Amino acid sequence: MARVEKAATADTEEIRTLQQLLSSKEIVISCGSGGVGKTTTAAALAAMAAAHLGGKVLVLTVDPARRLANALGLERFGNVETRVDDSAFTDAGVEARGELWAAMLDTKQSWDDLVQRHAPDAKTRDAILGNSIYANISGRFVQSHDYIAMERLYEIHTSGRYDLIVVDTPPTRNAIDFLDAPDRMGEFFSSRLLRWLTAPAKNRVLSMASKPFYRVADSILGSQFLEDIAEFFGLFQTMAPGFVERADAVTRTLSDRRTSFIVVSTLEAAPVREAEYFIEELEARKLHLGAVVLNKVLPSYLRRTATTGVARRLISQADEVAADVAPGVGDPDDVAAVLREVGESFLNYQVVANREQEQRAELARTPDVVATVPYFDHDIADLAGLLRLGDAIWR
């Protein structure tokens, strides 16, 4: 497959649009708090890139809405990468220059794959996969979900199968967790806790007596659980070198210049606060903030101050105005009621639009690219909808 050459962007060259950003990166990670449209935004950008930039583009989603998943041809389970049919683009009235692929993250499956890859031998592998604690832990421990998302991304990126990968991130309790996940993984494998857990039982008992923490751990968790967990980690530790090495590689990939982060938000107070926090954290980690995408933004005409007076006059003079325009429309009283309603509705929406604008100003240190997506009449559930959203933020 002929790889599409990335436009070489020097750091000094300014990126002003999402189109430019996506044409110069290999990995774009969409993040933000829950319910702000991260998944849809990621899918829309991937669709735009496939349609207009060419090459092979993959959107890696976490938990798409069912209709969107169907639109992308995604199954509910499994780490299968599926190609979105060209006919879907044709139906949406677009001739795609490249290919759009989609995949969903199956956490359990990804962990199993990882164990398969790193286990020193078949015996250890089977022991881990069959371990009852593994099932519980593979879903929870050390932000395993966030870690595995990054791990999977790394896996796909190094395979070189795609020119661009757009990643949707899990709505983590702490939006930044997944950036730390690889580091934490490495940290865990070199921790005293793990050493203690995997030490021979006799030594554990000795240190139990001497260390308050372990006595507490014992009274909370019970010796049996500590035994079980020790056995499990004994097995798991055989994979440590591979794991730690991988974790480092994943971290390097995230901070690579070819990787960029897009922070998605609505203009509600809580998501904006999350977005701000995220922007700061990216900066602290020297990661590339490519753009802020603001979803469901009310139209700017709602903020016109000149219209405020007009709306007020429409309300206060509704009866006189209605008398003027009622002929041929309807009963003057009814018309006056409508005029008052639309005037008041405008003022209500203006309050919200101004509140949103305030929130927008809060996003103080914004990147070069800030794209706003208007309210759409309908939920986005097909490729045409994704491309419509994409058009709104592309240039």
Place this chain on the structure above:
Amino acid sequence: MALDLLDRRLLFVTGKGGVGKSTVTAGLALLAAERGKRTLVCEVDAKGGLAGFFESSATGFDPTEVQPNLFAMAMDTEASLKEYLSLQLKLPLVARIGPLARTFDFVANAAPGVKEILTVGKLAWEVVEEHYDIVVVDAVASGHIVGQLAAPKGINELVSVGLVRNQTSWMLDVLEDPAKTGVVIVAAPEEMPVNETIELSARLRAETDVDLAAVIVNRVLPELFGRGEEELFESLREPDRVAALGAAVDGDVGPILDAAELAVTLRRTRAGHLAALREGLEGTDLLYLPEVFARSTGLRFTRRVAEALDEELG
């Protein structure tokens, strides 16, 4: 309402991210306090957003009074563990444990149910001890609430843990008594939140014995036009009438008419989702919280939410 929401002792408020879970939590807590109940509001998913609704300083594990009768705290499983150890186990070690943070975090994550027990346990404890008339919890999002509420009951057989096993029966007495505990799901009139609400209500029934007290639909838009008014509006949109309106009020009415169009469209889209929600939730109390057209989301906003809830609860 079969049972007044605020007559319960413990309310877990959950919902999909972005629907306004914290808004509803804050409104319910303020309303309870204003009705004279000694109220504790607790933020579990500690992003520190709750303080903004009361314009108070950041909350910690120790409750602070943010409004008359209303105390706010943030859940911290580590602090909860320490409190538990000193209260229940009478462990003199607690002071010497030092910062457990990362290590504890890991062990708690690895041991099924420990974190959940420490969270739910702390809240149930406040109820049992009758420190408050009502505890309102800004709980984890809909994806995780079932796991949290089911923890005391279905503690994984993996762990024959002292803490967990000996502690569950009194918690269950609180959690599984509908007169004491209820779950409130916050929904928004949009596709994903509606689907998640319907799925969650089924899961709560299937996997826990905790009562679903109510579903509160946030941000419901008012019907702009009454009967026949929409036709009038349509004819007012004709160019010559727009010009006449503009001349009469001395200004451009275009944006005002566009805004009305937008309001009608948004309302219509949301109405479809509301219908789907009603259909998918038979036998559950539905409360509607209108869109609050407020300048900011501080205490005044929270008051308006509380007022709207007051009207809905009757």
